[in-house]
Amino acid sequence: MKLYLVRHAQSEANVLKTLNTALPGPPLTELGREQAAALAGRLADEPVRAVYASFATRAQQTAAPVAAVFGMEVQPVEGVHEINVGDLEDRADHEAMKSFAAVMHSWTQGDLDVPLPGGESGSEVRARYEKAVADLRAKHEAADSDGVVVLVGHGGSIRLAAEWLCDNVLPExxxxxxxPNTGIVELESTDSGWHCLSWVGTPV
Structure with a gap:
């Protein structure tokens, strides 16, 4: 079974370069809608068995053209939303970005108890994301062992999840x-967990 972790297409918050994580969040831009359509074209020949997305508007709108190509509905899934940045929500200033990056660095280095100010800790993000992926694997692995499950989510949480889930994604x-928007991190299930095959087109 393969799992494609896909970042949503360009949203209005991406253009503003703000830390926007609260649900349902902003919609896609016109360019974002074009990117979502292009993503559907890129995946049209893949053996896609199901299309999931976080509850964020931007993720749902990105997943919709992909699902339509295969005559499917987008299935919303709990636990894969973007990191809750708390007090940094909707900020775009240097100090906010510096604070976010510092906490992300701590998490990739294994210190998951450090929280974002007023937001989530790494432990909380890891627990919810790993549960969501485990549930999808349990649902699909036996029946769809030769297929692809697409999960549209968010850049920050995908980066972390890939490290936590996979045996070959280094903290660095x-x-x-x-x-990037509509970038794909491609995972393959193994006996012990997951192996990352490629990171935005580059073999890992």
Missing amino acids: LADSSLI
């Missing part, structure tokens, strides 16, 4: 390799 990769 999760910490520094930003995922």
